[in-house]
Amino acid sequence: MSLPREQLLRAYRQMKTIREFEERVHAEIMNGQIAGFTHLYTGQEANAVGVCEQLDTADTIISTHRGHGHCIAKGADVIGMMKELFGSSEGLCKGKGGSMHVADMEKGILGANGIVAGGPPISVGAALAAKIRKNGRVAVSFSGDGSVNQGTCFEAMNMAVVLKVPAIFVIENNYYSEHTNISYAVGCDDLKARTEGFGFPVFVANGADFFSVYEAAGKAIEHARAGNGPAGVFAETGRFHGHFVGDPQHYRAKGELEDLRQNSCCLKNFRARMAETGELDAAELDVIDAEVMALIEQSVAAAKAAPRPTAEQVTRDVYINYAGA
Amino acid sequence: MSLPREQLLRAYRQMKTIREFEERVHAEIMNGQIAGFTHLYTGQEANAVGVCEQLDTADTIISTHRGHGHCIAKGADVIGMMKELFGSSEGLCKGKGGSMHVADMEKGILGANGIVAGGPPISVGAALAAKIRKNGRVAVSFSGDGSVNQGTCFEAMNMAVVLKVPAIFVIENNYYSEHTNISYAVGCDDLKARTEGFGFPVFVANGADFFSVYEAAGKAIEHARAGNGPAGVFAETGRFHGHFVGDPQHYRAKGELEDLRQNSCCLKNFRARMAETGELDAAELDVIDAEVMALIEQSVAAAKAAPRPTAEQVTRDVYINYAGA
Amino acid sequence: MPQKTMRDAINEALHQAMSEDDSVFVIGEDVAGCQGSPSGKVGEVGGVFGVTAGLYKAFGPDRCIDTPISESAIVGAAAGAALVGMRPVAEIMFADFVGVCMDQLVNQMGKFRYMFGGKSTCPAVIRFACGGGFSAAAQHSQSMYQVMTAFPGLKVVIPSNAYDAKGLLLQAIRDDDPVLFFEPKALYQAACEVPDEMYTIPFGQAAFVREGDNVTVVAFGQMVGRAAAAIDALEAEGISCDLIDPRTSSPLDEAAILESLEATGRLVVVDESPPRCGLTADIAGLAASKGFHSLKAPVQQVCAPHSPTPFSPELEAAYLPDVAKITAAIRATLA
Amino acid sequence: MPQKTMRDAINEALHQAMSEDDSVFVIGEDVAGCQGSPSGKVGEVGGVFGVTAGLYKAFGPDRCIDTPISESAIVGAAAGAALVGMRPVAEIMFADFVGVCMDQLVNQMGKFRYMFGGKSTCPAVIRFACGGGFSAAAQHSQSMYQVMTAFPGLKVVIPSNAYDAKGLLLQAIRDDDPVLFFEPKALYQAACEVPDEMYTIPFGQAAFVREGDNVTVVAFGQMVGRAAAAIDALEAEGISCDLIDPRTSSPLDEAAILESLEATGRLVVVDESPPRCGLTADIAGLAASKGFHSLKAPVQQVCAPHSPTPFSPELEAAYLPDVAKITAAIRATLA
Ligand SMILES: Cc1ncc(C[n+]2csc(CCOP(=O)(O)OP(=O)(O)O)c2C)c(N)n1
């Protein structure tokens, strides 16, 4: 499969942006600059980008607690996101959401979500709206290997088939739910088959390879857009950090992380393929790297300089305030 | 398969008892003698009896809103049950539970349940206790073709596999959940396969044939007792009444009910087989019929004569009463 | 003016809202009915309480949508559709079933607007049949609206009559916040005058069902009628009461209650839910904090005891507040 | 006496209860940790807050059980095991997640005893980490105990210090009713003197954290410490307060509150949950109904506003009740 230059450049830029955003967020958390619970997407970038590169702005996604990558891939403003993580009133959610609730309705981002498997039922609703409106949109929900065991995820999958809506269930198997391996938490031997048992096709991808995800997601999106009901993408991937920042990662095998960073890096893989096919040359990608680093630097500077929210904002964005109770 | 005379007689008596219990309850509801929401099991008797005949008292079952049959099959006192349905303080639950909450811990009956798929997670807990205690018990949960779409049911199935507990999931497919056909509510084409996808064997049965259910349930129980984890029974069956008493049953095909009562009656089928094999002769079964009719008659008489609960009982069986609030 | 039952008034509101605005649709279990059934009579049911009758025939399969028994997916579907501009009205058969879709209600739908910095709207309505009176026992008789009132971001509506039900539902459908609409199932058959045309009743505006001088009585849903009966009977003794039906437990019309209390100095609060962290305590607390200087006597809370709902008709009758208990409470505030 | 954090006190209680009674086991997400992982270090985690540390190594896989992310199945498993005689202690990581297991908590576990005519016991304990203070935002900061207090059949415990946490948890495990045990996560590191031996604290018995004459302050969980700080600072001005920590929101020690109120005539209630149908309103309502004749001033409710919990540290600080707000409320009751 080969893509137009512009798209290749854009895909790489998106993955690199997510990578550097997350690495910088990690550093800023270590510096005590970012509060709250933050889950980093480093290592899984190709999944978000491979899917979202094929979505229109009007298509929707809904994400998880590990949402930065999905949001950036779907077009969220990086500076607005960084401001949000820093808790500024200029953040995407005015500092009220934070890492687990980054959202942007204009970009079709129905939000990161702090509740495991909170998203799939909502995505079915967005897909139902598309079906009723006959506007050709699709609704993508991202799930992890752990969230697929939550009742709401199963309900959403069956409901999507029953209502024959253009919902796409992307399952990113990074092998762990917090400290538990998928081999324990998913009782059956074949999660893809268990998922297909609900009555829709699931396309498998290598989550470390942008092109593999792009291809699988393409099939799923085509299936859904064509009015054939839901479809799934099942990608094997790995996260390069702990579940949360500070996770001792007792569950890792010796050398597991090094191996992941070495052999399952979507950026390395992308560059290797470009070198091989000659579609892009390294210099072009180096330029993107530099631009991305500058953007991230700029976003952090902006976030640090951004105004802080004030007390009276606490009771805004809600329909009533029972003051003086 | 052939069973000892005693067991054959008992199985027939149990099915007949359920049948007549339900038919009489139907009549008493029509007479306005029984209040509340009542769901009748008529037509599905072979399922409950085929399973429960192979359970010990210490094994547990948990039932559904359509629970009378399961409770009787597991050994609930028919008179205590009738008193409960009539709302007497001498009922199995002192008149506090009613049809949807008949229970008897001593008999291993963890209760009928008014919440669709409320039971399976609880049954996993009873099975977990059996595994921890290593006492060889199994825990059976009954589900309908509609309840299998509830998230709690999926969670319970996966959890049972993960914990490898002796939980048995009996799915009675009577083709309808209230007014909706399984062909609509279950998105996939093969519910048995979807269920097996969770990682345990499911044995198929004809729910109108006691022997078929007995055989399938036997395999499931053996599998679970042997420490191989959960197993399932999938039975095709039919209810002879509406979802609830008074249901206009718009969803039925013309002649569907007549056909069910004619060709899917477990009592008829049982008698036919006995006539064929000569294991029991009709006269013996007629005697049982008469005894059952007498028992049901007695239970209704007792229920009508039984004491009514009094106001002060409202605040009993709960740990505190914030009186005079 | 024509008499209509609460069931018919709600049904009419749904028909009118769906005709007016094609972004409105209904979704739930058997809201159409007979899907996939051999009879082919799809749409014959219209909900187990008949509230959505005729909508399938009038608006077709895309706007009257049956679902599997998956309440989390039903509420989620409504929430998601609303986030992208639809105005879904979902039916959850019994209020007790909030238990199986609580997260979608309180952590998702109810929090979007705030979590997302006020940049989203979620104009979804979730309808529930609530309350006691049917010997439906512990899992089919709860109010639940008092529990949902605790969650910021959700508006909570409890109509006590057919007229209010129509106007409040039309308001709920046009509202840009998620609204939980609790229909006391004991009142579906209760009729009153209901105009044929569309009208809305604003949220946070209590109704004065009775006006009087001696005692302020606040009651919700099914209890409003019982409170009115108690009050009317006391008229003969020269006891007159304000009867306030808040209609929406949140937003709550605190001003109406406090103004009445200022005039009467005596407060009785009636609700069919248990006492703890419920609406009788909530409004008694309002009086203690914001109406203290008006209070001349202890606030009387008339509610269910701290136990689940019993099945037996005698027990349920003793469990629910009735005219006698309300009457006694009114007398007690005057003692 | 040795100083222990609340985390260690709870952990110690679990070790002791499990040693004493082999029907006690723990179950939840990562309560052991590393199940199925290539490192083979099963048991290394002991819960995301470390509260169940060491239990896997001490009691093995049958009594320290990791689960998939399936809260309904976790609570159901505890409920079912308890119905057949075990004494499970389940961990639900964050109290906010009651949303995904609400039915099993309130319609199942909480109602068995009553629905079954008092013929069953369900001695299960469900532990939750609750409350704000971590910039964890709207879905990871809720109290939820006020909501659960509304459901008859469930006992609700909220320890405010390590000593109480140990004694209350041991009581919860021995209790034959289902108990919801809410651990303010902001207090896990807070230490105080905790005896090594086993002891229990009875439910429904409030603690008098401070004793005084002028004002009765009732506070829950994380707010007890803040209330104590406010009260101690006011001592200098000659203002002395009773500080009552109910420890269990249900059963509630009404007598302790009413007796103190009789002496002081002034009441401040502090909780970190929003105002509607919460514990500040509940106890203000108690005062209005059962303590009216003692009341000399409006009851002050110090609680969060009616909005979800915001993320930004500044916003959360303004959202939660603090010493300044509590101090102002105490002064206000004396004004
Ligand atoms: C309902 C619920 N239960 C538990 C949690 C705590 N939690 C947050 S992330 C997580 C693991 C999710 O694993 P997975 O779905 O594989 O996603 P990943 O973290 O690997 O991206 C858990 C248990 C939660 N947020 N919500």
Ligand SMILES: Cc1ncc(C[n+]2csc(CCOP(=O)(O)OP(=O)(O)O)c2C)c(N)n1
């Ligand atoms: C959580 C929940 N949702 C909906 C209902 C209402 N309800 C009661 S029985 C039923 C249909 C169940 O169908 P099935 O599982 O096939 O059992 P059957 O009635 O056929 O025995 C429904 C929707 C309920 N009791 N609980």
Ligand SMILES: [Mg+2]
């Ligand atoms: Mg994972």
Ligand SMILES: [Mg+2]
């Ligand atoms: Mg069925």
